[in-house]
Amino acid sequence: MSEANKGFNIAVGTPVNAISGSQTALFGDVGTDGDFIIVDGVKYTFKTTLSTAPTVANEIFIGASAGATATNLKKAINKEAGAGTNYSTPTVAHPTVVATLNTATVTVTYKIAGVVGNAIAVSKTSTAITLGGALLTGGVDGTISPASAGVWYIDTTNIYACTDVNGIHDANWVKVAWTKV
Secondary structure: OOHHHOOOOEEEOOOOOOEEOEEEEEEOOOOOOOOEEEEOOEEEEEEOOOOOOOOOOOEEEOOOOHHHHHHHHHHHHHOOOOEOOOEOOOOOOOOOEEEEEEOOEEEEEEOOOEHHHHHOEEEEOOOOEEEOOOEOEOOEOOOOOOOOOOEEEEOOOEEEEEOOOOOOOOOOEEEEEOOOO
């Protein structure tokens, strides 16, 4: 082995970056007072009027449209602006998921990447909501790299480099496509 290649190893294979598990909740209507959705043990209750004196955590104001109600749920899960109007004031950000919104569909995504998120349960009582499933899905563990950057993989179409230590919850792999010279 020449000095230029000393310590440089290329493995055959295709490494992957970790992906977080997620699930969708499609709002087909605004819902009914008292309906709820539970995401990883946190119950969110839909209300036509938010409770006062005392306020109750995790109440979601039922909006004028399905999209408005979905927006309010997303805001509550993430603890975004709107406390006291869109959702109840004592609500805190969900400890294990974040939410995104596309029209009237809320997608909840586990905060830790990897298959660990695929065990997270989602349930509901509302007939206005259609869940994509009872568990988060799509979580993938990342390919583990040794305790340093500079690890390389190669397959039939790409060469991959690990830019930092990569565990099952990390996403430090980059790739470059092969081209003919």
